[in-house]
Amino acid sequence: MEKQQPTTLKFKEGYILNYYQAFYDRFGGKLENDSYQLNKNGIYIDGTVHEIIDEVQLSLVDTQIAFPIRIDRTPDNNPEMLHLVLIKEGGYSQAYQNQLVNLEADSTKGVFFYNGLFPLAADFPANASYKSIAFKFSKTGLKKILPEATTPINQLFGNEEGVAYHIPLPTEVNRLMEDIFSYSLDSFGSKAMIRVRGQEILITLLKVMIQMEHDDLNGLHTHDYQRIMMIKNRLLSSLNDTINVEEIAHEFGVSVSKLNRDFNSLFNTSIYKFYTYAKIDEAYRRLKTGKYSVSEVSYDMGYTNPAKFSSMFKKLKGIPPVKVIPL
Template sequence: MDREVLNIQEGPASNYIEALHQKFGGQRTSNTYSINIASIACHLTTYEIHKGLELVVTEGLYNKILEARHIPDDYPDYIHINIFKEGQLTRHYSSKKEHVEAGTTKGVFAHNGMFPLVAEFPANHSFKSIGFKFHKDALMELMPEAMETYEALFGDHKPITYHASLPKEIERITDDIFYFRECDFGNRSLVMARGLEAFTALWMMAKNQNANNDLNGLHVDDYKRLLQIKEKLLGSFDQKIVIEDIALEYGISASKLKRDFKSLYDCSIYQFYTHAKMDEAYRRLKSGEYSVMEVGYDLGYQNLSKFSSMFKKVKGISPKDVLKMPA
């Protein structure tokens, strides 16, 4: 599949407009970008809600894989929040791949722009997103009561990201943003009003989740460690995993390992390991080169009935049924 690479200097939305215009042409103003041709449709609009606070509304569709490479801005007090409303993408950072789909626990992504980030959009899939870009000073002026939460999340000035699901009340507000965007009268004022409401609601959510220790940030070192652990799991299908042993090997507590893994992969270590093992079992069975007994034993099962039961639970069919499928 063909792909295009779009290089973007992380920072204000004007950088995005400039990068898109240079790459694809189209029409641009100081706060909009638009193109609609056979190969690509994209419409981006920015709204200055407050000095130092931008709302960015984007929707598009491209007939190739689009790889948007974000170059770090190295400015820790300039924060980027993205709400993925429709479609799917894969984010890459610190040699890590993460699949993101609208409506999941990774629907909200916040970071301080201090490490390389690649967003890969699949071909022929429409997407919609809402973003906020803001300076710390702007937050201080608008919501000084949010500064304690800000310092807890971003105050150490280290590269860091946060993931969260999109609460229903914020989802409704962001739905309104796309609706009002198409209004003939008052669209900018209506969108900006809803944008400020959504921004405020996000900080209320962050405050509550941080107070309850439900908002877990991952530094670059955390991502690197989780990537290594993921590769270890994928290479250990014939073994029994022990979380405490893995945590000890990588020099962290078992509780942090479980929390970080859940934050990034949206499942427990055991769930990830089991599903990955069944994916491998399916691949081997589908190849026609292995029997059910060979696959079960190779993947560490001493009891083939347990293997068959787990396979059917995860895949919805029995291992024998896979053997009957055409190659």
């Protein structure tokens, strides 16, 4: 079967509306100053734009397109403008600076941080769901939020050359992204909550990147990454158990110290914290359906004492679990 050629959209790198305008010009839909929606002819796009402050912009994108799309961006030639993409679901391949990189959720390249000083072409496969959060901001705008980031950001990004970095999506940032997509489904207070969480994501992620060694900005070695992902999947498939890091290290043929170091490098948290948060996240999802009681979810998540479960849930989510259950 002949490979389907992608539909190409070309535009200059810049703020989010540049992207939405290119889709609107090609496919139509509903374009406003803070959103773009399209649902016809095999194209579903739900995109919103939120101004955190002047010159700091956040966007949410949820899309699925029945045919392949190529987004071809020309440089904006603005060394003051930076672009940060966090992939929540799905992925795409990206060609730039004589290299081809696959960016996808739950990988060592789930975050892409770059300036717009080089051409960039992104290929999205057909019939694949894609969700992401993107930040577009100037160094001046960032300084208003986080003045202490000015020097390290200038060290990461020179003024005259194209620069790009990749890192895994830190676990705490992934949780904040979950909150944002959840807030986007609400009406009351959603925009305010999205802006607050967006600012928290930006600050947290920049702090992680600034603290990382330069070589770590491109992730773990392939075999180390694969091992950590296998361990992660095992943890998520057995949320009703207790864990023993020594036993996990022995099972996967790695020292405890290396296991802890690699896991923290990929998820920016310890195995125990990751597992605890995963339990509480799953508990939240179950309670939100209204099909389970607090006691049922508590026991399903391996807690023998519902009071301890409720205490941990409130500590991590900020509200008692009973408040999550729909009336």
